[in-house]
Every structure is written in structure tokens, then in C-alpha cells.
Amino acid sequence: MRTQVAIIGAGPCGLVLGALLAQSGIDALIIERKSGAYVLGRIRAGVLEQGTVGILESLGLDGRLKAEGLSHKGFALGFANRSLRIDLADLTGGKQVTVYGQTEVTHDLMDARAAAGLETLYEADGVELHEFASSKPYVTCKHNGMALRIDCDFIAGCDGFHGVARASVPKVALQEFERVYPFGWLGVLVDVPPCDPELIYASHERGFALCSMRSLTRSRYYLQCRADEDLSAWPDARFYDELRRRLDPQAAAHVVAGPSLEKSVAPLRSYVAEPLRFGRLFLAGDAAHIVPPTGAKGLNLAVGDAYYLARALHEYYREGSDSGINHYSARALDRIWKAERFSWWMTSLLHRFDHYTPFETRMQAAEFGYLEQSRAARIVLAENYVGLPL
Numbered sequence: 001m002r003t004q005v006a007i008i009g010a011g012p013c014g015l016v017l018g019a020l021l022a023q024s025g026i027d028a029l030i031i032e033r034k035s036g037a038y039v040l041g042r043i044r045a046g047v048l049e050q051g052t053v054g055i056l057e058s059l060g061l062d063g064r065l066k067a068e069g070l071s072h073k074g075f076a077l078g079f080a081n082r083s084l085r086i087d088l089a090d091l092t093g094g095k096q097v098t099v100y101g102q103t104e105v106t107h108d109l110m111d112a113r114a115a116a117g118l119e120t121l122y123e124a125d126g127v128e129l130h131e132f133a134s135s136k137p138y139v140t141c142k143h144n145g146m147a148l149r150i151d152c153d154f155i156a157g158c159d160g161f162h163g164v165a166r167a168s169v170p171k172v173a174l175q176e177f178e179r180v181y182p183f184g185w186l187g188v189l190v191d192v193p194p195c196d197p198e199l200i201y202a203s204h205e206r207g208f209a210l211c212s213m214r215s216l217t218r219s220r221y222y223l224q225c226r227a228d229e230d231l232s233a234w235p236d237a238r239f240y241d242e243l244r245r246r247l248d249p250q251a252a253a254h255v256v257a258g259p260s261l262e263k264s265v266a267p268l269r270s271y272v273a274e275p276l277r278f279g280r281l282f283l284a285g286d287a288a289h290i291v292p293p294t295g296a297k298g299l300n301l302a303v304g305d306a307y308y309l310a311r312a313l314h315e316y317y318r319e320g321s322d323s324g325i326n327h328y329s330a331r332a333l334d335r336i337w338k339a340e341r342f343s344w345w346m347t348s349l350l351h352r353f354d355h356y357t358p359f360e361t362r363m364q365a366a367e368f369g370y371l372e373q374s375r376a377a378r379i380v381l382a383e384n385y386v387g388l389p390l
């Protein structure tokens with residue numbers, strides 16, 4: 001087989017890249033290890049920045065997003081017994097975020113791709129990347145029991161943190177930056193109305209809690225937990241008890257308990273690989289970087305990378321210029337590091353760290369007090385949360 005761009009991974013990054021390339025008339029084939037149903041079964045992010053919504057709009061993918069997505073103009077930060085509303089719209093000159101699940105974004109992208117007759121190879125086994133240091137890279141895999149070779153001009157590694165693309169790069173060519181946090185998030189998805197119309201990020205001496213949602217009838221709750229937490233130790237009743245203890249009394253009183261549709265533990269990690277280009281291979285999305293979910297940046301960064309990469313490839317194919325592909329890595333990394341900083345800061349402010357000394361705990365309290373007191377500090381938080389410009 002032959003294509004111009006072989007995209008590894010059909011998560012949001014690979015699917016958005018595929019859609020943007022199709023819009024530029026660039027031929028791409030997506031190669032995904034799992035089935036479509038499996039990809040849609042993963043419950044992940046829920047908050048879209050305005051820039052992400054804009055990209056989906058430009059692809060004509062905003063029908064269901066506009067109808068079913070929830071506009072959020074603010075959220076609450078809880079700290080001990082205090083609560084502070086971050087008025088995003090007021091602090092950013094009218095910007096907001098949209099609550100619309102990653103599952104739904106992925107669904108819309110998959111439907112549009114199928115309707116346009118664009119090809120995705122699902123359940124591709126043993127994907128391998130070859131010769132990307134040369135001008136004739138290719139990808140091999142097994143699909144429906146057949147060995148395939150896909151010749152291409154470029155390979156886009158959009159295959160997530162545990163994918164094959166980054167692992168194919170010689171170690172000496174790659175610089176890695178990492179912080180693994182000593183805790184995880186225990187998440188529950190449940191068909192009950194959210195306890196508050198807006199998200200609540202709550203810092204508590206027992207640990208962090210987040211009240212989020214997917215719709216007006218579906219809630220998503222998280223609790224800070226051990227990184228190796230045993231799910232079987234968390235029947236629903238224990239989860240809701242613990243959640244209520246970590247929230248202010250008013251929010252706690254509004255938590256409606258219900259049977260969990262999904263329950264999982266996600267580890268928290270900050271990670272960046274540099275650079276993002278190796279000859280004719282580009283890394284994008286979680287394949288290139290991970291943020292802890294506290295700032296709601298993971299999905300948005302993945303879409304941002306896809307946007308930069310699509311623009312670079314548009315310049316290459318449509319304008320005959322190498323400039324975009326030469327600058328992709330630096331351009332994307334500049335924005336990635338700022339999102340890394342924000343996600344690390346918000347994680348550090350709101351979680352309980354067992355190794356913190358009383359000094360560091362006081363630093364968290366001082367940071368929160370400063371946010372309460374200073375509009376400038378709240379503006380910094382708000383402009384990062386709604387998303388830095390693309």
C-alpha cells in the first residue's frame with residue numbers, strides 16, 4: 001500500500017490529524033492497534049478548550065458538540081473549608097471551556113472519517129516503523145492475518161504514551177523529562193446529575209477530589225488515591241463517603257450516589273520527549289508528552305499538536321515549503337512546556353503529598369490565599385485553563 005502520511009494511532013490526535021490532512025487534500029492512512037469499539041470504550045478527558053472547539057468547528061464536526069456540549073464560564077477551587085470561584089469568562093475577556101467527553105469527540109471524528117470514505121486499519125498487529133531517517137519510510141503490520149507494507153512520505157506517531165513510534169527512535173536521539181507523582185486518580189462515571197452546575201477542584205487534607213460531568217445527567221468524579229490502589233477495595237459506597245468528606249458541606253449534600261458505570265485508576269505523570277521530529281517521523285499527542293489531568297490539558301494538547309503538524313504538512317505539500325516541518329518540533333514544544341508548567345502547578349497546589357514538610361503545606365495555603373486576594377493571580381490561572389493561543 002502507499003499513502004502520503006501514515007498515522008499510527010486512532011486516538012483524538014491521529015483522528016484530528018487525519019481529518020485536517022483530508023481537508024488539505026493530503027492522503028493519509030490511520031493504523032490502530034485496537035478495535036474501534038475498544039477505542040470508544042476508554043473513558044478519559046472531558047474538558048475542551050475554545051481552541052480545540054474551534055478546530056473541530058473548522059472540520060464541520062461541531063453539530064453534536066454544539067447541541068450536547070456544556071459551556072462552562074467558571075469553576076470552583078476548594079481549599080480546606082474555603083471555596084473560590086474562578087470566573088473564566090470575566091478573567092479572560094469572555095472565554096470559556098466546553099464539557100464534552102473525549103469519547104464523544106472520538107465518536108464524531110470516527111463517524112466523519114467513515115462517512116468520507118477515509119481508511120483506518122483497526123486491529124493492526126505488530127506495527128513497525130522503518131527507514132524514517134531516509135526519504136522512503138515505511139510501516140509494516142499484520143492486518144486480518146495479512147502482512148502489510150505501507151510506503152509513505154512521512155510517519156506521524158500519534159500512538160499514545162505506550163506506543164511504538166517513540167520506542168522506535170534511537171535512545172541517543174531522544175531527551176526525556178519526567179516526573180512521576182506518588183499518587184493516582186480513582187475515577188467513577190455515574191448516571192446521576194452532577195452535584196454542582198460547574199466543576200469543583202477540591203484540595204483536602206485527606207487528598208484531592210474533582211467533581212466533573214459529561215452531561216446534566218452523567219457525573220464524573222475523581223479521588224486522589226494511591227498509585228497502586230486496589231479497585232476492589234473501593235465499592236461505590238466507600239467512594240461516595242470519601243468524596244463527600246473531601247467536599248465543602250454544600251457540595252457534599254448534593255452528591256447523588258448511583259451505581260458506577262466505570263471505575264478506574266489513572267497514574268499521574270509529567271513527561272516530555274524532545275525533539276518531536278526524527279527525519280520523516282513526527283511525534284504528537286501523548287506519544288510525545290503526558291500531563292497530570294489536573295489542568296485538563298492532555299486531550300487539548302494532543303489536538304494542538306495535530307493542528308501544528310497538519311499545518312506543517314499543508315505547507316510542505318501545498319506550498320512546496322519545508323519551513324513548517326522544520327519548525328514543527330520547536331513550535332509544538334513551546335506550547336507543550338507551558339501546559340506542562342500549568343498542569344504541574346495545579347497538581348502541586350491541590351494534592352496531598354505525603355513527603356511534604358509543614359513548610360510546603362504552608363506554601364500551598366499561601367498560594368491559595370494569594371489566588372483569593374489577587375485578580376492578577378486568578379487571571380494567570382484562568383488564561384492557562386481556557387488554553388493558551390495556538
Ligand code: RFL
Nearest residue numbers: 009011012013033044045159160163164285286296298299
Ligand atoms: P491516545 O488517546 O492514547 O491514542 C493513541 C492511540 O494509539 C493506539 N496505539 C497503537 N496503534 C498502533 N500500533 C501501536 N503499537 C499502538 N500503540 C498504541 C492506541 O490504541 C490509541 O488508540 O493518545 P492521543 O490521541 O495522543 O490523545 C491523548 C489523550 O487521549 C490524552 O491526553 C488524555 O485522554 C489524557 N487523559 C486525560 N486527560 C484529560 O485532560 N482529562 C482526563 O480526565 C484524562 N484522563 C487520560 C485520562 C489518559 C489516560 N491514559 C493515557 C491511561 C485517563 C487515562 C486512563
Ligand code: PHB
Nearest residue numbers: 045046212293294295296
Ligand atoms: C473529566 O471530566 O474527566 C475531567 C475534567 C477536568 C479535569 C480532568 C478530568 O481537570
